[in-house]
């Protein structure tokens with residue numbers, strides 16, 4: 001099957017969050033099971049620099065764009081995933097990240113930038129350029145690709161479409177003047193298409209006009225059909241329920257393998273679990289904390305945004321400190337949260353280590369060196385770090401929501417008895433509920449190192465590789481082709 005995978009970020013070329021991990025690994029998994037999956041990305045500086053063998057394929061005429069847009073072809077990453085790049089320097093050649101300026105502000109022309117990207121994908125997908133490759137399916141991801149399905153829906157002959165929601169909190173909402181400026185056909189300004197309470201909604205386009213829609217865990221698929229998590233789109237998602245499913249993300253077992261990971265201090269595995277402690281001592285050293293393998297070490301990695309519940313961690317940190325436990329954190333985002341974390345690490349410098357910034361290599365060492373990983377998310381479509389933690393024998397402490405609920409089995413008498421327990425799960429997004437789980441983890445750790453090791457090793461033996469999920473996606477593509485959803 002020929003699949004065109006459209007994303008606004010993908011490892012190892014450009015990453016701000018989990019979408020990049022998925023776009024970097026699912027195409028490879030699909031190619032490993034005999035498919036022809038190709039990736040298409042906007043031409044940010046990092047992409048142009050890190051992609052291999054880029055050559056110019058075509059010049060595109062995109063309505064409303066006066067400057068040239070070129071389509072390049074090359075490959076991405078160690079598995080040489082075939083790659084198309086939409087090279088439009090006036091829109092994508094900028095510092096900062098794919099969405100924000102270096103000052104952390106949304107680029108004012110994000111609607112134009114991603115509309116251009118969607119148009120370019122549609123050009124390639126409908127064979128309007130001279131090229132011998134036309135996809136059977138276009139797999140679009142998140143709001144930045146939300147206009148692809150609407151554009152393709154107007155074609156007589158078009159590939160099947162799948163739209164994946166990685167995070168419904170980001171929707172690509174703009175005013176009506178923007179809709180007009182983008183030159184989209186008038187009929188798309190309707191309740192059934194792109195109009196959402198008087199605004200242009202990119203994500204609604206993907207949900208309303210794709211043959212199939214999915215999100216990245218079964219639990220989140222259920223949650224976003226309710227008003228609590230649906231941001232007003234729950235009605236549409238319910239309307240599309242026969243064509244809407246949840247498919248749990250996998251993780252890249254080559255990039256995240258404690259036995260071969262080049263970023264960590266000492267390799268380890270289920271069989272060589274005792275080596276993990278060397279990673280802990282080295283991580284304590286790296287963060288300037290007292291080196292002691294008997295002190296329990298908790299970790300956090302992630303975007304510092306409301307979704308992740310970092311404020312809840314801040315509320316219970318004094319309690320964690322009083323219990324004589326250490327904590328290391330890595331993240332960037334909301335400036336208030338960044339300052340609050342820096343303040344608390346100055347206050348408890350012998351117990352808390354904070355690194356504000358983005359550091360891929362350090363994130364591997366945190367997963368390898370910690371005993372526990374905190375993820376008190378208010379909502380979490382899938383979440384990857386809890387799966388990386390499980391693979392690295394780092395016991396996750398998570399809130400029962402979205403993909404966290406689908407991947408971590410709570411420690412309780414029955415799961416301990418049947419050997420399925422892998423982590424500590426709590427119910428409510430508040431500090432006392434989180435503290436209950438952390439306290440449970442602290443007591444469990446102190447009670448018996450043997451039981452703790454059994455728990456950590458059970459997590460390491462779970463299978464979160466892409467094989468099963470890639471197969472699911474293949475089935476979704478096939479049904480989208482056989483039974484169009486529109």
Ligand code: ADP
Pocket residue numbers: 016017018019021301302303330331332357358359360363382383384385386
């Ligand atoms: P989300 O996509 O909502 O940010 P996920 O758990 O799906 O959450 O994925 C986040 C990814 O980004 C993980 O691979 C995580 O390790 C990485 N990440 C987030 N913040 C940082 C950071 N400051 N430094 C390094 N990696 C980070």
Ligand code: GLC
Pocket residue numbers: 017018019022166167216249380381382383384403
């Ligand atoms: C989003 C979600 C996260 C998910 C990731 C990859 O950014 O916030 O939960 O794991 O996408 O699907």
